[in-house]
Amino acid sequence: MPRLAQVGVSPVSILLQTVAGLGRAGAVSGVSLWLAMGAIRLIASRRGRIQNLLWTLLIAPCLMPSFLTGYAWARAILAITMRPGWNELIYAAALVVRLMPVAVLALYFLPPPLGVEGMHCYRLLKRNSALASQRFFFAGLGAGPWIAFALVFLLSFGEFELAAMWSLKTWPVVLFDAQAGGLALKETLRLVAVPATVQAVLLGALVARGNPQARSRAVPGTGFKPAGRVARCGFWFYLVAAAATGALCPLALVIREALSGFQALRGNALLIRDIGTSLFFATGAAGLSWSIAGFSKKTGGERGSSPKVGWLLGAPGMLGGLVLALLLLAGFQTRPLRALYDTPVPLFVALTFLLLPLALCLRWLCNATRPAPALHIARMLKNNRLVWHLDGRRRWWSLFLLFCWGYFEFTASTLLAPIGMTPVIARLHNLSHYGQTAVLSAMICAAVSVPLLVLLLTATGRGLYARIRGQSSYLETGSRLPGTRQAA
Amino acid sequence: MANHPIWKLDHVSLEPDRLRDISLDISNGVTAVIGWSGAGKTSLLNILVGFEVPTRGRLIGGVENSAWVPQNGGLWSHSTVREHLEIANGFTDDVEPLLASFDLQHKADSRPDELSQGEQSRLSVARALATNSPVLVMDEPLVHVDPARAAKYWQLIREHISQTGASLIFSTHVPETVLGEASQVICLKEGTVLHQGLVTDLYMQPATPELMNFLGAGNWLEPDDARLWLDAPMETARCIRPEQLLVSPAENGGFIVESIRSRGSVAEAALRHPVSGESRTFFHRPAAPLLFPGMHATLRIVP
Numbered sequence: 001m002p003r004l005a006q007v008g009v010s011p012v013s014i015l016l017q018t019v020a021g022l023g024r025a026g027a028v029s030g031v032s033l034w035l036a037m038g039a040i041r042l043i044a045s046r047r048g049r050i051q052n053l054l055w056t057l058l059i060a061p062c063l064m065p066s067f068l069t070g071y072a073w074a075r076a077i078l079a080i081t082m083r084p085g086w087n088e089l090i091y092a093a094a095l096v097v098r099l100m101p102v103a104v105l106a107l108y109f110l111p112p113p114l115g116v117e118g119m120h121c122y123r124l125l126k127r128n129s130a131l132a133s134q135r136f137f138f139a140g141l142g143a144g145p146w147i148a149f150a151l152v153f154l155l156s157f158g159e160f161e162l163a164a165m166w167s168l169k170t171w172p173v174v175l176f177d178a179q180a181g182g183l184a185l186k187e188t189l190r191l192v193a194v195p196a197t198v199q200a201v202l203l204g205a206l207v208a209r210g211n212p213q214a215r216s217r218a219v220p221g222t223g224f225k226p227a228g229r230v231a232r233c234g235f236w237f238y239l240v241a242a243a244a245t246g247a248l249c250p251l252a253l254v255i256r257e258a259l260s261g262f263q264a265l266r267g268n269a270l271l272i273r274d275i276g277t278s279l280f281f282a283t284g285a286a287g288l289s290w291s292i293a294g295f296s297k298k299t300g301g302e303r304g305s306s307p308k309v310g311w312l313l314g315a316p317g318m319l320g321g322l323v324l325a326l327l328l329l330a331g332f333q334t335r336p337l338r339a340l341y342d343t344p345v346p347l348f349v350a351l352t353f354l355l356l357p358l359a360l361c362l363r364w365l366c367n368a369t370r371p372a373p374a375l376h377i378a379r380m381l382k383n384n385r386l387v388w389h390l391d392g393r394r395r396w397w398s399l400f401l402l403f404c405w406g407y408f409e410f411t412a413s414t415l416l417a418p419i420g421m422t423p424v425i426a427r428l429h430n431l432s433h434y435g436q437t438a439v440l441s442a443m444i445c446a447a448v449s450v451p452l453l454v455l456l457l458t459a460t461g462r463g464l465y466a467r468i469r470g471q472s473s474y475l476e477t478g479s480r481l482p483g484t485r486q487a488a
Numbered sequence: 489m490a491n492h493p494i495w496k497l498d499h500v501s502l503e504p505d506r507l508r509d510i511s512l513d514i515s516n517g518v519t520a521v522i523g524w525s526g527a528g529k530t531s532l533l534n535i536l537v538g539f540e541v542p543t544r545g546r547l548i549g550g551v552e553n554s555a556w557v558p559q560n561g562g563l564w565s566h567s568t569v570r571e572h573l574e575i576a577n578g579f580t581d582d583v584e585p586l587l588a589s590f591d592l593q594h595k596a597d598s599r600p601d602e603l604s605q606g607e608q609s610r611l612s613v614a615r616a617l618a619t620n621s622p623v624l625v626m627d628e629p630l631v632h633v634d635p636a637r638a639a640k641y642w643q644l645i646r647e648h649i650s651q652t653g654a655s656l657i658f659s660t661h662v663p664e665t666v667l668g669e670a671s672q673v674i675c676l677k678e679g680t681v682l683h684q685g686l687v688t689d690l691y692m693q694p695a696t697p698e699l700m701n702f703l704g705a706g707n708w709l710e711p712d713d714a715r716l717w718l719d720a721p722m723e724t725a726r727c728i729r730p731e732q733l734l735v736s737p738a739e740n741g742g743f744i745v746e747s748i749r750s751r752g753s754v755a756e757a758a759l760r761h762p763v764s765g766e767s768r769t770f771f772h773r774p775a776a777p778l779l780f781p782g783m784h785a786t787l788r789i790v791p
Contacts, residue, residue, distance in 0.1 A: 113601075115563030117558035120539045125619060126553045127578045136575070139566045 017171040018195045024088070024170075025157035028095045029103075032152045033145060035096070035238065036103035038227060042235045043104070045226035057239040061246025062101040064407040067425060067432075068448060069094070070165030072250030075436055077166045083321040091168055095159060099152045106148035108220055109365060114140025133427055150206040154199060158320030160411055165432065172193050172322045176411060179326065185333070189326055196323045207311050218425035220369060238303035258445045261438030271443055274424035275450050281344070281413070281423060283405035285351035286359075290399055292352070293359035309365075314357035321411030325350055329415060342418045350412040355402050369394070388466055396462070404451050492516055493549060494623060494655060495536055500545035506531040508679040509545070514657060518649065518752050520670035520687070521659040527676040529659035530559055533627050536657065550623075555616035557626035557658075561608045563600040569611055570596040576618035583618065590614040591637075605632035610641060617648045624649075626658040642669060645689050663704035667691060675702045691729065700727045705754055705771040707733060716761060717743075717768065717787055730754040730771040734790050737777060741784035748779045759785065 043054045061069075073094075080086045114122075114137070122128075122136060160172040172195075179188045227235065265271065296309045316324055328350050332341045340346065371390055378386035413423040424447045432441050493513040500510045507528045515538070521529045534540040535547055537556045555576075556562065564572060569592050573583035587593045590610045600608055609632040616624050629645075630638045646669070649656055660666060666673055666687060673690050675683040683690060683699050694700040697708040707728040713720035719742075735745075735757050746758040746767060755774040760767045763782060770787065 113653075115560070115562065117556075117560055117562030118537070118564050120537065121556050121558065121562045121615070122575070123566065124537060124554055124556055125576065125578075128575070136564075140564065142566070454548075 014171055014174065014191045014194055017169065017174055018198060021157050021171050021195065022198065024092055024095075025153045027151045028092055028099065028156040029153040031096050032100040032103045033149050033415070034236075035100050036107055036148060037145070038231055039100070039104050039235050039239065040107045041224045041227040042232055044108070044224040044328075054239060057243040058101045058104055060243040060248070061097045062099070063404075064247040064250060064427075065404075065448060066098065066159075066161040067165070067256060067408060067410060067429060068444060069098070069246060069250045070162045071432055071436065071441075071444060072253040074165050074432070082171070083098070087166060087168060091162060091166060094162055097242045098162075099155050100242070102155060103148035103152050106151055107144045109368065110142060110144035110147060111220060111223040112140055112144060113142045113223075116225045119225075147206065150202055154202055154206070154318060154320075157195070157202075158199065158322065160322060161429075164429075172320070172411070175326075176322055176415075179415065185326070185330055189330055192323055192326055196319060199319050199323065203315055206318075207315075245310045254441050254444055257436060257438055258441035259438075261440070261442030262445075264439045265442050265446060268443075271424065271446065274422055274427045275447060277417075277421045278407050278413075278423040278425065279450065279454075280446075281347055281351055282403050282409075284348055285355050285406040286399055286402035287349070289359040290363070290402060291357035292356060293363040296360065296363075310360050311429075314360050316353045317355065318355045321350070321354055321409060324353055325412040326416040328412075344421060346420055347412060347416040347418070347421075347423075351409060351418050353404045354409060354412060355406055358405055359398075359402055362401065366391075366394050366398060383452045385466055388462075396458075400451075400455055400458075403454065407451055495533075496548040496552055498548060500535065500542040500547060502528075502531050502535065502540060502679075503543040506679055507542070509534070510679075510681055511545075512674065512684050515672065515673075516655040517672060518670045519657040519672040519674060520666040521657065521674045521676060522661070522663070522666055523659075523676035523682075524661075524750050526678070528679040529676055530627055531679070532674075532676065533625050533646075533657070533659055537625050551621070552624040553619070553621050553626055555619040555621035557612045557616045557624070557629050558724060559627040559631075561600070561612040563608060563615075565600050567598055568597050569603070572611060572615045573618045576615045577620065581618075586614050586618055590641065594716075609633050613645065617645070620652060620654075621751040622652075622654050624654055624656045626656065628659055628661070631660075639672060639676070645669075651692055653749065663702065666703060675699060692727075694727050697727075705730055705751075705756075707770050707772075713768075716764060716766065717759075717770075720789070720790060728789060731773055732789055733770060733772040734788055735759070735770060735772045735775050735779060736786050736788075737775065737779055737783050739784055739787045741786040743785050743787060745781050745783045747787050749782055750774060755779075757785075759787065 039058065043051060043058070048052060077087060077090060080090070119140065121138065122133070128136070158172055159170070160176065162168075163170040163173050164176070175188060175192055175195075178191070179185070292313060296313055316327075319327075328346050331337060332346045375387065375390045378390055408425055409423075410429055411424045414426040414429070417423055417426060428440070428444055428447060431443070434440075495514040497510050497512050497514075501507055501788065510528075510532070510635075512544040521532060523529050524590070531540065533556075535542055537554055538550070538558070539558075548597075564575075567575065570583060570587065573586055577583065581733045584593070590613070592607065592611060592614065595603055595607060597729050600611065603611065609630050613626065613629050616626065624645075630641050633641060635767050642665070645656065648654065656669075658669070671689050673683070673687045675679060675690070677698075683695070683702075687703070690699060691703045694703070694706070697706075700708055702716055707730070708725065709717070709728055710725045711720065714720050735755075738744075743759040743761055748758075749756040753774070754771050756769060756771055757775075757779060758767060758769045772787075773790070774786075
């Protein structure tokens with residue numbers, strides 16, 4: 001049957017699911033943008049520890065692996081799936097909680113070219129028509145809101161894991177199930193053409209709005225009018241609630257469930273092997289994508305990444321794990337690449353492409369927010385600790401973020417992993433179909449704690465290395481940092 | 489021109505501790521707001537243009553359409569230089585003369601991001617003038633313009649004011665700008681008003697050494713100081729400005745020059761009184777013939 005995939009017992013129209021996905025993504029993006037425009041006014045008006053706390057609350061739901069969030073809430077969600085509309089509403093709300101931070105970040109780093117002072121100067125004129133004023137202020141918003149909207153739209157449109165965990169039949173879930181259920185790849189590719197076209201159109205629009213002329217050169221985080229008292233309270237409440245429901249509660253729920261299951265993990269060689277596989281793929285893909293992003297920056301010259309090269313490299317990854325994995329699956333079944341089909345190469349390639357948009361963004365952010373004169377002085381002083389503090393630290397966090405993204409990537413991992421090399425996320429996802437159990441929760445805890453362990457180990461190693469290198473540099477320069485002991 | 493208040497501030501405060509219980513009248517004409525960094529100059533101007541609202545107290549008066557030059561220029565990054573001026577004057581006048589006056593013709597089609605800081609400062613002032621508003625509020629205007637050329641643009645502001653009858657209130661750190669451009673002055677310190685009045689009064693008869701320093705170098709002399717250094721009676725402490733003081737080399741002069749430093753129109757000399765052994769630095773008119781350390785000198789007030 002054309003344009004239909006057999007899922008369970010009822011045929012589901014991909015076209016209809018695409019339309020539904022568009023509607024959902026539109027609503028999620030609209031609400032996220034509205035919330036983000038308020039939240040950014042709160043965050044930008046605060047400094048120091050308060051601002052750090054706000055950032056932490058904001059980012060927490062976004063950084064929580066969606067598999068964990070979906071798994072933790074699955075029982076509660078499945079209890080209300082019988083009520084039509086409710087699960088859809090909760091899913092949309094969860095997407096807002098998870099993706100709104102992306103919109104805030106886009107707004108923060110692409111601030112409006114028309115600052116609050118400029119806006120007030122215009123208002124003082126009082127001689128332009130309402131229409132002219134509207135047009136003026138609209139143009140003054142810059143590219144930030146558009147890019148924020150489009151990013152959230154793309155991410156929510158292609159979201160897979162929450163929907164799969166909560167048994168929602170969105171287009172990625174339907175297509176993934178169809179492919180995993182044995183549908184011919186050719187047919188799956190034909191079905192994926194509709195949503196992929198939508199994504200491609202969106203990407204095109206994003207590229208058009210993301211051109212250098214449309215970019216604001218204002219300092220990140222500036223140009224936002226501070227929020228009023230009522231709005232401030234409202235957004236504090238939202239951020240606390242979002243962090244609780246999107247990060248803290250899921251974590252607490254899974255840990256509570258896992259307490260009685262840790263015993264069963266002893267000697268679970270399969271889990272250790274799967275974690276090792278994930279580490280292997282995530283480390284490799286993170287390093288490769290970071291290097292490619294760096295290479296694209298070099299080709300872009302002094303001013304940073306070339307937009308064309310950047311978009312070109314980032315576009316495949318922005319299509320999402322499912323579309324990319326299906327395309328690569330088809331690619332590696334062609335004659336020239338068939339020899340590589342059942343090797344780690346396809347998954348490496350997929351993960352690298354999937355991480356590239358984030359790697360490019362992080363590279364760009366590292367460069368855009370780097371305090372160049374201070375860094376230059378630190379290098380002149382040959383003070384490694386300062387160089388690390390001003391520059392190295394953010395690169396290291398970027399790499400770690402990429403590693404986590406790769407570690408928790410599910411769709412491509414499931415579709416492209418070679419036999420005998422199953423990434424842990426794929427294994428856990430498969431096991432989750434049997435419901436929540438103490439052992440599975442313990443396995444999830446173990447899998448999630450590995451990136452934290454990596455973080456701890458690398459931080460300790462780097463700290464030791466820096467101490468040795470740093471102390472020698474202080475001796476050379478005779479300089480001394482506050483809190484460090486002067487060598488005798 | 490008869491003075492009438494444009495704004496009246498009634499016990500105005502702005503949290504956190506930016507302005508503290510300020511009450512004053514700001515009249516038409518040219519008023520300068522002066523004070524050290526963090527004194528509250530920007531906060532005061534922000535309230536006058538409605539950019540910020542007082543936490544306590546009332547702002548009475550104001551005009552329908554004032555023009556504002558914010559500290560950061562407040563330029564419209566999505567508009568070209570020419571568009572700034574056209575939007576400001578409502579597309580009614582030819583903006584070319586204004587562009588030429590502020591030396592922005594060659595940048596007419598550039599956006600603010602493509603301008604130097606000095607050009608941005610000039611554009612911000614030019615935009616304010618283009619509005620033809622009856623009141624101009626400028627927060628450290630032309631601050632990034634090189635001093636050699638700033639005088640030219642101040643001249644343009646003066647001409648605009650004399651042609652249109654507009655009032656100007658501006659903030660600055662530079663005493664010379666206050667002396668050259670303003671008739672009224674408001675001195676701020678830590679969010680409070682230390683002084684308000686005529687510039688000439690503050691210059692010639694400041695009430696305290698602190699107020700004296702707002703308008704540049706001066707010599708604050710107590711009656712005892714006057715007796716010792718000028719050999720002249722003085723009933724109360726007063727300020728002697730550098731141009732009122734002459735230090736001249738003289739073989740039988742009562743003081744010994746310890747060090748000298750030229751500041752262009754003003755000179756700074758450290759003198760020692762050999763009898764009492766006291767030393768003090770004086771700001772004075774540059775002496776002719778020149779002074780050198782070790783010389784004997786006399787000190788006197790010139791009319």
